[in-house]
Amino acid sequence: MRCIADTAAGPSASAPPEVPPPVTLRGFRPADVPFVANIVAEALQEHYDPSLYASLSHDWPEGFLVAADAQDVPVGFLLGVNQVEREARILMFAVDRSARTRGVGTQLMSSFLERCRSRGFRRVTLEVRVSNATAIRFYTRYQFSVVDLLRTYYSDGENGYQMAREPP
Numbered sequence: 001m002r003c004i005a006d007t008a009a010g011p012s013a014s015a016p017p018e019v020p021p022p023v024t025l026r027g028f029r030p031a032d033v034p035f036v037a038n039i040v041a042e043a044l045q046e047h048y049d050p051s052l053y054a055s056l057s058h059d060w061p062e063g064f065l066v067a068a069d070a071q072d073v074p075v076g077f078l079l080g081v082n083q084v085e086r087e088a089r090i091l092m093f094a095v096d097r098s099a100r101t102r103g104v105g106t107q108l109m110s111s112f113l114e115r116c117r118s119r120g121f122r123r124v125t126l127e128v129r130v131s132n133a134t135a136i137r138f139y140t141r142y143q144f145s146v147v148d149l150l151r152t153y154y155s156d157g158e159n160g161y162q163m164a165r166e167p168p
């Protein structure tokens with residue numbers, strides 16, 4: 001690991017790479033709804049009733065993780081539910097476009113899987129559009145694999161994959 005002194009520039013060295021601002025992982029709060037809804041609209045092209053977020057997190061609040069910036073503004077979130085005994089299902093997972101590929105999704109997923117393990121879950125499932133290569137690659141890196149093809153799963157007619165990881 002490099003320490004800050006390692007990057008100290010000599011007269012001819014180029015500027016050090018920009019360090020992405022850190023995010024903090026915390027639980028969902030009602031005040032997050034407008035920010036989360038914006039991320040959902042942009043990243044998932046969905047528009048849900050604002051009351052949906054709190055109601056989905058009601059049974060398992062720890063399954064709804066928010067990544068917030070230094071101003072405590074949400075830049076990403078992962079909403080998991082526990083509808084089947086000892087199973088988690090990731091219902092929504094998105095990071096604001098401006099904060100992607102900086103490890104925010106990785107932090108959210110790692111922390112979520114840790115929570116699943118500590119609750120003794122046996123399995124984690126999710127659905128993803130067959131065209132969403134970025135998300136499928138991300139999930140594969142986390143040892144999720146395709147377990148089913150869901151024909152015309154999405155409202156626009158696109159097929160989905162169900163992916164699962166066991167144990168979480």
Ligand SMILES: CC(C)(COP(=O)(O)OP(=O)(O)OC[C@H]1O[C@@H](n2cnc3c(N)ncnc32)[C@H](O)[C@@H]1OP(=O)(O)O)[C@@H](O)C(=O)NCCC(=O)NCCS
Nearest residue numbers: 043093094095100101102103104105106127128135137138
């Ligand atoms: C899928 C998604 C949540 C991932 O979030 P993210 O914050 O970009 O995730 P990460 O930054 O942790 O990882 C993304 C990639 O960037 C890479 N990465 C992470 N930190 C990095 C860094 N500092 N520099 C360069 N690359 C980095 C990761 O290795 C990863 O590579 P991969 O493409 O092989 O998986 C995000 O792309 C997204 O919101 N997509 C739109 C919504 C969506 O499709 N959601 C899933 C619906 S099922």
